[in-house]
Amino acid sequence: MGMSVQILAKFARNAQIQGLVVSSQTATAVVIANGANALTVSYQNAQIQMPQGGVDPSVSPYLGIGVANPGKIVLQSATGTTIPTLIDGVVAAQVFALLAAFANDIILMSDDGVTQLAVIKGTSDWIGMGQ
Numbered sequence: 848m849g850m851s852v853q854i855l856a857k858f859a860r861n862a863q864i865q866g867l868v869v870s871s872q873t874a875t876a877v878v879i880a881n882g883a884n885a886l887t888v889s890y891q892n893a894q895i896q897m898p899q900g901g902v903d904p905s906v907s908p909y910l911g912i913g914v915a916n917p918g919k920i921v922l923q924s925a926t927g928t929t930i931p932t933l934i935d936g937v938v939a940a941q942v943f944a945l946l947a948a949f950a951n952d953i954i955l956m957s958d959d960g961v962t963q964l965a966v967i968k969g970t971s972d973w974i975g976m977g978q
Contacts, residue, residue: 851890851918854949858888861945867938881938884924891919891954920946923956930955930964
């Protein structure tokens with residue numbers, strides 16, 4: 848849930864190892880060069896209202912089901928308004944494959960930063976869990 852900096856740093860290292868060009872890297876986003884359609888990867892924290900299972904959150908705020916819910920990884924491009932224009936070639940497909948190695952859900956975001964094109968569900972059984 849709170850490992851956004853580490854996840855983005857791990858993604859940036861993986862991208863560089865794969866030969867992709869990381870044109871910008873901050874604590875909140877990694878930008879991968881992809882011609883005019885630069886790809887931005889960011890992290891959206893999980894929205895946890897309160898623990899489930901009869902635990903009083905004022906007494907034990909970190910107990911109960913749902914506390915370990917991971918956030919979501921967001922993939923957005925400079926010009927992508929549909930899935931085919933977001934995943935527009937080999938570089939974008941490779942970026943998506945690197946993100947899919949994590950256990951988190953992946954949000955494919957339109958270039959406006961508001962419209963979700965799709966949410967690809969992750970699984971806690973994948974090898975990338977906890978990276």
